[in-house]
Amino acid sequence: MLKIVRISAFALIAVLLVGWGMVWLRGGGMKLGLDDLGLAIPGGVLMGGPFTLVNTAGETVTEETFRGRWMLVYFGFTYCPDVCPTELQTISSALDRLGPQARQVVPVFITVDPERDTPAALAEYVKLFDERLVGLTGSKEQIAAAAKSYRVYYARAKAKDTADYLMDHSSFIYLIGPDGGFRALFRHGMAAQEMADSLKSRLAPGG
Ligand code: NI
Numbered sequence: 001m002l003k004i005v006r007i008s009a010f011a012l013i014a015v016l017l018v019g020w021g022m023v024w025l026r027g028g029g030m031k032l033g034l035d036d037l038g039l040a041i042p043g044g045v046l047m048g049g050p051f052t053l054v055n056t057a058g059e060t061v062t063e064e065t066f067r068g069r070w071m072l073v074y075f076g077f078t079y080c081p082d083v084c085p086t087e088l089q090t091i092s093s094a095l096d097r098l099g100p101q102a103r104q105v106v107p108v109f110i111t112v113d114p115e116r117d118t119p120a121a122l123a124e125y126v127k128l129f130d131e132r133l134v135g136l137t138g139s140k141e142q143i144a145a146a147a148k149s150y151r152v153y154y155a156r157a158k159a160k161d162t163a164d165y166l167m168d169h170s171s172f173i174y175l176i177g178p179d180g181g182f183r184a185l186f187r188h189g190m191a192a193q194e195m196a197d198s199l200k201s202r203l204a205p206g207g
Helices: 002-026 083-096 099-104 119-129 140-149 192-200
Strands: 052-055 060-062 070-076 105-111 134-137 154-157 166-169 173-176 182-186
Touching: 052 140, 070 083, 070 166, 083 105, 083 119, 083 173, 083 192, 099 105, 105 119, 105 140, 119 134, 173 192, 182 192
Parallel strands: 070 105, 105 134
Antiparallel strands: 052 060, 052 134, 070 173, 154 166, 173 182
């Protein structure tokens, strides 16, 4: 009997872990994030790092371009029906709540759909959300390398209509420090005020 209980407990834990992993991968509607678990992730160890991408002006940029400023990095795609727009609005609203301190932060949107999200398409898209939002795209290889740096999962989702498709992608917002080191992970669905409070506690006072 005890053995059965042990096996059941082990099975339950395994199911929970697999479930958490799958939800993380799909990035949809997840409420549990590393912030909730109270995990402090050492700067620069797990996520973030070098990238070479292309901005909306068609210029090549790297992680060095943003040194000296904080970055809020989000991966998504412009055809995303709901998750990406929600997260981008949250970022914009969190920055609005910071006042002059917002000048220390660059919000960055990196597409996981470079085929459709050309520099011109991204330029049109980002300005719908926030004038401060920097849109980045690149070759398939450049996007894959950036996503790997940030441990971002993405994949083209099958659609009945072959002319159109969606992208599955994980949905975390990464906070990168002025030194380029990873600082925090904001979960999907976080309230703008909570994000603003977390940023405020880290940013230098004033503008
Ligand atoms: Ni999305």
